[in-house]
Amino acid sequence: MEIIKRPRRLRTNKTIRNMIKETTIDINDLIYPLFVVPGENIKKEIDSLPGVYHYSIDLLVEEVKDVKKLGIPAVLIFGIPSHKDELGSEAYDDNGIVQKAVKAIKSEVSDMVVITDVCMCEYTSHGHCGIIKDDYVDNDETLEYIAKIALSHVKAGADIVAPSDMMDGRIGAIRKLLDKEGFVNIPIMAYSAKYASSFYGPFREAAQSAPQFGDRKSYQMDSSNSNEALREISLDIDEGADIIMVKPALSYLDIVRRAKDNFNIPLAAYNVSGEYSMVKAASKMGWVDEKSIVLEMMTSIKRAGADMIITYFAKDVARWLTIQ
């Protein structure tokens, strides 16, 4: 007699389901992005990212204390400068917005891992992630600036630098300069497979970093490509990346999985602004249940192979995991 195979046996109650659970989310996997602006006493909600704020440094420090209380180990800092120019000079100014913010956080909150986004698009008048020559982002000249920005963040106290510009050779350029200046123990989290994505829309409003002409397709990756992501990741590892990243997350879980299977190195996935805002909008309309949908998304990012998740939902997830 043919015996019916019954996988449902292991789903009969919650305790058994928990016993066979393959993927869990841990608060230690979460990284919370924060936006810092010039001024004082500012906490202003970002229209395109409900529940996410622009903070002046004084209130940013208070926010980081809250983030720490929730048990989240790391924040990722983005700065909006007081002025922009062709060379994005505030990005590498030792008294720039990010440098001051990092100093303030490091002096007032202990044990918080401060990661800084290393890029130029928030700081350049043209909104591109590098130096423009004849309407083209000049790769090799940009490298010097990117390395200088990373160094100034580290001098301010950053624990990890995360270059998101997608220039060729940037990881090597940063590693070389950091080592030369004695910062041999500062890890680099490389935005290795960063796609030219429409999912960054709400972020560009938040960071005032939309390109003023053209788009980012000559440096960020084409969403059609998967093998190319593996080539990008392997170059970054060769140049000294300590952590690699796939960005965005949800439409690129196949890339996360291939990265996990092919490289034996910590892997982060960036659950980006558009992915956040779509959930916020749909849950506001009552069309989806925010908590269960977000936990399902986080689980799927981890199941695909990510070790860490950068997400605007980090505080909510931390709360939900704690009271579950």
Ligand code: PBG
């Ligand atoms: C800077 C940068 C961007 C994001 C992170 N770093 C925007 C971009 O490349 O245009 C996007 C993050 C998000 O959408 O949440 N280059």
